[in-house]
Amino acid sequence: MYLGKPRYDHIWDAHENDRRQLGWVRLVVRKVGGAVDDFAVVRRLVEVTSISGCSLSSAGCKRMEWLFEGLNAAWPALVRFPLTSVLRVEHVVPEFADLSDRRGLRAVPSNTPDTAAERHA
Numbered sequence: 001m002y003l004g005k006p007r008y009d010h011i012w013d014a015h016e017n018d019r020r021q022l023g024w025v026r027l028v029v030r031k032v033g034g035a036v037d038d039f040a041v042v043r044r045l046v047e048v049t050s051i052s053g054c055s056l057s058s059a060g061c062k063r064m065e066w067l068f069e070g071l072n073a074a075w076p077a078l079v080r081f082p083l084t085s086v087l088r089v090e091h092v093v094p095e096f097a098d099l100s101d102r103r104g105l106r107a108v109p110s111n112t113p114d115t116a117a118e119r120h121a
Contacts, residue, residue, distance in 0.1 A: 010092040013081040023081060038083040043076040074116040
């Protein structure tokens with residue numbers, strides 16, 4: 001919790017072919033049915049093309065977007081990351097330029113419809 005609201009961190013993981021993956025942690029599980037089984041359930045993100053002239057990109061930041069399992073998927077893909085494969089916690093800065101282009105300058109996630117179409121956008 002942070003300021004009375006849930007806080008979710010992003011983590012880098014390297015368990016699949018030693019390839020780094022970024023995910024937004026939604027749940028941490030320490031035991032299942034009484035047996036130790038440490039893992040995090042994350043929403044996967046994948047790197048996309050940088051925006052030309054972006055100061056964050058020129059400083060080495062990467063632009064990421066949700067990974068969906070298909071065009072008709074309503075929510076980003078959930079993946080199990082074993083805690084033993086977590087490399088680090090990552091600070092992710094949301095980029096709202098696309099949201100403001102589509103919905104206006106006063107648009108924020110809290111006043112944007114929570115629909116599959118918006119999640120894909």
